Amino acid sequence: MYAPTPPNPDAPPLRINLYSDTQTRPTRAMREAMLNAEVGDEQLGLDPTINALCARVARLLGKEAAIFLPSGAMCNSIAILTHCRPGDEIIAHESAHIIEAEGGAPWALAGARVHGLPGARGFFSADDLRASLRGASRYAAPQTLLEIEQTSNLGGGAVWPLATLQELAGIAHEAGMATHMDGARLMNAVVASGVAAADYAAPFDTVWIDFTKGLGAPLGAVLAGSAATIDQAWHWKQRLGGSLRQAGICAAGCLYALDHHVDRLAEDHANAKRLAEGLAGVAGIVIEPPDTNLVYADVATSGRTPGAWAESLRAQGIMVSVMGRTRLRLCTHLDVSAADIEETIAAFAAIN
Known part of the structure; x- marks a missing residue:
């Protein structure tokens, strides 16, 4: 693709x-912010700039905690590894990034398959989701995660309506599923719609934003969720080699982006x-x-x-x-x- x-x-x-x-x-001003960043050992929680970025993104998204990761693809993989077990099924749009552009990571890393739902512009409806749910069965893969991409890349950068997201997440939660938002371009949706990032994130158990796309940073994404979920995510970050040292240099670029590149x-x-x-x-x-x-x-x-x-x-x-x-x-x-x-x-x- x-x-x-x-x-x-x-x-x-x-x-x-x-x-x-x-x-x-990165702009010259962003580079200067990175040059002047306070740093420490991120893996031990001693990097003040990383800590400031994670706290800020958690507030922005209305979540308890957040974790800094090198890339958005790693955010998706770690969220899936946290929510799913081998043999589980994820429901997403058939054009979702986790299907089309992440090297088969859900299958390869989590042992979870992705069931893609069709629909124009990267969207599917509440009826589509209900029709895909099977209920508990010893014969079928447990359906454990609903994944939504905001904005929908292969759907043309389309913005999911907030009411639709709330309805879909409600159906998933009622069915005992967790919910995850791929927010690679979430801030584009926020600016285009006027809906706050926390409102888009509220129906989802995990959500992340990428700093390397429109926000213009050279590296980094932040995954947010409950404190317990992010604690589990840290185990996967460690296992996948995502723990870092003086990564505040990168986080400073992300903080600069939040201050200067959103509007x-x-x-x-x-x-x-x-x-x-x-x-x-x-x-x-x-x-x-x-x-x-x-x-x-x-x-x-x-x-x-x-x-x-x-x-x-x-x-x-x-x-x-x-x-x-x-x-x-x-x-x-x-x-x-x-x-x-x-x-x-x-x-x-x-x-x-």
């Missing part, structure tokens, strides 16, 4: 990087909207209107494959993602300006 443009030594220098918001680079996500959303409007005028391209910072372009009727589009754009110094057989993904972030958007629109029109 994720297919980066192959390196081309003859391609011109990369000027506009719309491949992913993971491509953001500005609205700029990314505005740039994505403008990009979608511009590309909608290019013959043979069908645009999925964006909720946030992800623009998906279906090029099936353009006469060119997504790979051919990506190659032609890369020849002009523009990098995009190839997403499957017919789609391109263009992701706006803090290293993409409004002028870059106009240049990209013009490049598409010129190729066509």
Whole structure:
């Protein structure tokens, strides 16, 4: 599903990087904050900057405790390992990141399978969830975890409505299941909808936010939940080699991002909207209107494959993602300006 443009030594220098918001680079001010960070042994709880970040994220998400981890994928894996046992079943959308982009980690690490539910824009309904529940049976895998991705990446960066999340989590809890939110782009949902992060997180037993996407830090994610759950998560962090030493250098970048890079996500959303409007005028391209910072372009009727589009754009110094057989993904972030958007629109029109 994720297919980066192959390196081309003859391609011109990369000027506009719309491949992913993971491509953001720490700003000079963020680097200075990292340089000046107080540090200590994170594994022993002695890093004051890590401790400050975890406490702040726990408050932001309305949870008792939080744990700093190197990546969002590790947050998902540790949450799954904490909630599930070998042979268990997780219910998620069929396009969920834990299915499509984490190397089969639920199966490989936790021994848990993922049952993917269909639905447009990465969503499924309360009726879909109810229909997937089997009840206790000695013949079937125990269904122990509901997983939701906010925003839905392969759903076009779509924002789950709060009422839907509350209803789904309620059904899962009533069925005896735990609930987990993959909040890789949760702050994009917060900025786009005006709903507080704690409100989105409230129905979920565990939730995390990533600092390496739109928030622009070079490293780090924070998983939050009850104190007991995070205590269990620490065991898995230790087992997986995620315990760190003077990681406050990284946490300082995350704290800087919370102070300076959340509100500005609205700029990314505005740039994505403008990009979608511009590309909608290019013959043979069908645009999925964006909720946030992800623009998906279906090029099936353009006469060119997504790979051919990506190659032609890369020849002009523009990098995009190839997403499957017919789609391109263009992701706006803090290293993409409004002028870059106009240049990209013009490049598409010129190729066509």
